Amino acid sequence: METKSKLVRVFAGSEITVELLRSELEKEGIPTNVINEYEQSNFRGFSTGTPYSVDLYILDTDLEKAEPIVKEFMKINKM
Numbered sequence: 001m002e003t004k005s006k007l008v009r010v011f012a013g014s015e016i017t018v019e020l021l022r023s024e025l026e027k028e029g030i031p032t033n034v035i036n037e038y039e040q041s042n043f044r045g046f047s048t049g050t051p052y053s054v055d056l057y058i059l060d061t062d063l064e065k066a067e068p069i070v071k072e073f074m075k076i077n078k079m
Contacts, residue, residue: 005060006059007058008059008060008063009055009056010056010063011073012054012056013054014054015036015054017077017079018054018055018056019034025058025070030062030065031058031062032057033058035054036055
């Protein structure tokens with residue numbers, strides 16, 4: 001039987017902080033997906049959202065492994 005993984009948002013913030021956390025997760029072998037609605041809407045010719053609302057997603061199967069990394073990142077960066 002095939003199980004399907006789902007994307008789970010683990011963090012939202014500025015593009016810089018999302019990229020820093022993304023790097024930490026990928027160092028541990030956790031693939032990520034960044035969605036920047038603000039940038040995507042600008043490419044389409046209209047603007048929605050704010051430049052500080054970038055979302056970081058991972059697969060739900062990686063959530064348990066990612067949680068301590070995300071918590072430590074938020075603690076270190078006082079979020």
